[in-house]
Amino acid sequence: MLKAKTINGIFCWARDVEKGNDFFCPECGEKLILKKGVYKVHHFSHFPTSFCEYGRGETIYHLMTKQKIYDILKKDPLVTYVDVEVRLEYCRADILFIKNNKKIAIEVQLSNISIEEISSRTYNYMRMGIAVLWLRSIYPLYCNSNEYLPPPLEKYIHCLYFGRVYYWLNDGDLIKAGHFEQRSEVKENDWLGWNTRVYFKRKVVRFGSELSLLKDFNIKFRQGWEGGSLSIPKGVLYMDEKLAWWEKKNNSAKSYFDQSSYFGDLNAK
Numbered sequence: 001m002l003k004a005k006t007i008n009g010i011f012c013w014a015r016d017v018e019k020g021n022d023f024f025c026p027e028c029g030e031k032l033i034l035k036k037g038v039y040k041v042h043h044f045s046h047f048p049t050s051f052c053e054y055g056r057g058e059t060i061y062h063l064m065t066k067q068k069i070y071d072i073l074k075k076d077p078l079v080t081y082v083d084v085e086v087r088l089e090y091c092r093a094d095i096l097f098i099k100n101n102k103k104i105a106i107e108v109q110l111s112n113i114s115i116e117e118i119s120s121r122t123y124n125y126m127r128m129g130i131a132v133l134w135l136r137s138i139y140p141l142y143c144n145s146n147e148y149l150p151p152p153l154e155k156y157i158h159c160l161y162f163g164r165v166y167y168w169l170n171d172g173d174l175i176k177a178g179h180f181e182q183r184s185e186v187k188e189n190d191w192l193g194w195n196t197r198v199y200f201k202r203k204v205v206r207f208g209s210e211l212s213l214l215k216d217f218n219i220k221f222r223q224g225w226e227g228g229s230l231s232i233p234k235g236v237l238y239m240d241e242k243l244a245w246w247e248k249k250n251n252s253a254k255s256y257f258d259q260s261s262y263f264g265d266l267n268a269k
């Protein structure tokens with residue numbers, strides 16, 4: 001975790017404090033270890049003997065992403081409030097910010113979260129009047145190999161966001177959206193003089209243009225949807241406004257955006 005409480009109960013960032021003081025977990029109140037120096041991003045963690053789940057499994061990559069997005073949003077005049085690891089009624093948001101009087105949460109800690117949790121949190125964010133962006137902080141480098149096996153969690157997010165998964169590009173300040181496409185291919189084999197054809201399907205990722213977190217994204221409402229084994233909840237999403245770049249005609253993407261009038265009254269409290 002990037003933030004902890006001091007002995008006086010005040011929140012502090014690991015990067016702003018020094019060793020030799022005591023720091024406590026905002027969830028369980030236990031004493032924490034301050035990790036500075038050799039670590040790429042200063043942070044707090046529990047002692048190995050702790051049973052508290054808060055902050056568990058968080059990688060340096062996640063911490064860096066959270067801190068970097070916070071720093072970008074903090075500098076932007078469009079953003080009137082931003083904080084990390086914010087305790088809310090139903091969950092703790094990795095990043096919470098306010099833009100144009102609208103509350104938006106960004107979730108980057110996706111490696112140890114289940115599909116059920118993504119679903120229930122998306123729904124709960126809507127109940128709290130907060131739009132959500134599920135962002136992959138791990139950019140799949142092997143995407144460029146033109147062959148990609150998206151994990152179930154990415155397939156779910158793909159469905160939730162009408163055919164997009166967002167990846168944070170850690171070397172820049174931008175996001176790339178990927179669309180998974182099923183492609184059928186035929187492979188001809190010549191085996192001992194027998195000509196055989198093998199049909200197979202594979203997923204290919206098609207990337208859209210790079211997106212700015214503030215300029216290219218807006219708040220959209222989505223209806224719930226059920227199909228096959230998938231159940232997508234109603235939700236308020238923070239997503240890009242680009243049309244479906246993977247289609248020749250962009251009609252289907254447009255129709256999703258036209259039903260966004262629900263948000264007219266989604267004001268920050």
Ligand SMILES: [Zn+2]
Pocket residue numbers: 025026027028029030046052053054
């Ligand atoms: Zn704790």
